[in-house]
Amino acid sequence: MDQNNWIYLVLILLVLGFGVGVVVAGRRRGGSTNPASARQQAVAEPQQGQAPLAAAVEPSVELDDAADVTADEISDESAEAEPVEPAAPTSMRDRLARARGAFSDAIGSVLGRSAIDDSVWEELEDALLIADVGIGVATSLLDPLRERVDTGDIDGPDALIAALRESMITQLAGANRELAMRPDEGTSIWLFVGVNGVGKTTTIGKLASRQVASGSTVLLSAGDTFRAAAADQLQTWAERSGAEIVRGADGADPSSVVFDAVERASAKRIDLVLADTAGRLHNKQNLMDELSKVRRVAEKGSGVVTETLLVIDATTGQNGLAQAREFAAATGVTGVVVTKLDGSAKGGIVFAVETELGIPVKFVGVGEQVDDLVPFDPSEFVDALVSN
Numbered sequence: 001m002d003q004n005n006w007i008y009l010v011l012i013l014l015v016l017g018f019g020v021g022v023v024v025a026g027r028r029r030g031g032s033t034n035p036a037s038a039r040q041q042a043v044a045e046p047q048q049g050q051a052p053l054a055a056a057v058e059p060s061v062e063l064d065d066a067a068d069v070t071a072d073e074i075s076d077e078s079a080e081a082e083p084v085e086p087a088a089p090t091s092m093r094d095r096l097a098r099a100r101g102a103f104s105d106a107i108g109s110v111l112g113r114s115a116i117d118d119s120v121w122e123e124l125e126d127a128l129l130i131a132d133v134g135i136g137v138a139t140s141l142l143d144p145l146r147e148r149v150d151t152g153d154i155d156g157p158d159a160l161i162a163a164l165r166e167s168m169i170t171q172l173a174g175a176n177r178e179l180a181m182r183p184d185e186g187t188s189i190w191l192f193v194g195v196n197g198v199g200k201t202t203t204i205g206k207l208a209s210r211q212v213a214s215g216s217t218v219l220l221s222a223g224d225t226f227r228a229a230a231a232d233q234l235q236t237w238a239e240r241s242g243a244e245i246v247r248g249a250d251g252a253d254p255s256s257v258v259f260d261a262v263e264r265a266s267a268k269r270i271d272l273v274l275a276d277t278a279g280r281l282h283n284k285q286n287l288m289d290e291l292s293k294v295r296r297v298a299e300k301g302s303g304v305v306t307e308t309l310l311v312i313d314a315t316t317g318q319n320g321l322a323q324a325r326e327f328a329a330a331t332g333v334t335g336v337v338v339t340k341l342d343g344s345a346k347g348g349i350v351f352a353v354e355t356e357l358g359i360p361v362k363f364v365g366v367g368e369q370v371d372d373l374v375p376f377d378p379s380e381f382v383d384a385l386v387s388n
Contacts, residue, residue: 133348172378205237221261266302
């Protein structure tokens with residue numbers, strides 16, 4: 001063997017000897033030569049300048065034990081921690097902050113006056129119109145108050161604002177806001193109508209959760225067959241609420257989907273069908289005629305339409321009133337759901353719909369959470385709206 005070969009042999013022996021020494025020393029210190037442990041150590045302690053490796057490694061016995069200890073320690077600490085109070089629900093006043101803004105400046109200005117003059121009436125009328133109450137409703141609210149001021153029944157700005165608040169509540173009082181169900185044990189149908197983008201599908205999902213929580217059995221009918229995302233969205237709501245769902249093929253006849261849903265609900269003795277419909281432009285007569293057909297077909301089977309709910313986006317203002325007129329003529333609207341009320345300064349549309357059309361507002365949407373679709377309460381609404 002030549003000299004070079006001897007040198008290589010000596011180097012190999014030295015490397016092997018060093019490796020054996022490291023292993024022995026590691027075992028004496030209680031360490032492990034398990035490759036998985038080495039990889040975990042590399043993840044836990046990256047070298048300087050290196051990013052931590054992904055934690056997709058096989059867990060070892062040592063890490064499992066350590067996790068158990070940590071969990072116990074966390075559990076003990078949690079047991080000693082003070083309980084966290086649940087957040088208080090947001091008040092209607094807070095939710096209607098933007099709508100209230102239309103009134104607050106005018107009310108603050110009126111309350112700061114020493115007497116009721118022409119400028120007071122101008123400010124109140126402007127505030128009502130900005131809030132989209134409409135000129136007819138504004139006149140019906142203010143004219144009786146003018147007479148009471150003239151006769152001395154109202155003698156100051158404070159009394160005027162209090163009287164206005166009472167008049168607004170009175171104008172909304174007396175309507176039947178209960179959602180109707182069949183008096184027998186048959187299947188009730190709630191049909192939802194409205195233009196595109198007002199929140200029909202979300203409203204259906206929230207009402208489904210509400211009805212299931214109250215003990216009713218519910219089936220959702222995905223009648224908006226022209227927008228695939230609508231059926232998918234309704235499917236998600238059905239899974240969340242525990243309701244069943246009937247879907248049709250994309251582009252299928254909406255009437256047939258609603259009919260099939262009612263028949264299935266009747267066969268399974270389900271209490272309530274919530275039927276979505278495709279968004280309709282209220283000024284397109286052929287589309288409104290088709291919507292009328294949906295209602296007729298829905299009642300050909302074993303169910304009865306007990307509610308036709310028009311969903312209106314509060315941000316559309318007086319245009320919502322025009323929508324309500326056309327949909328009421330085509331489908332016999334029994335109630336209105338006003339959505340996005342928390343994001344609009346035009347809450348007065350509630351007064352316009354109820355006063356001019358005589359259709360009760362049954363629910364209002366004041367947020368994105370499932371509990372933010374709430375029954376409409378005139379006193380709570382007016383107190384939140386007309387406050388300084």
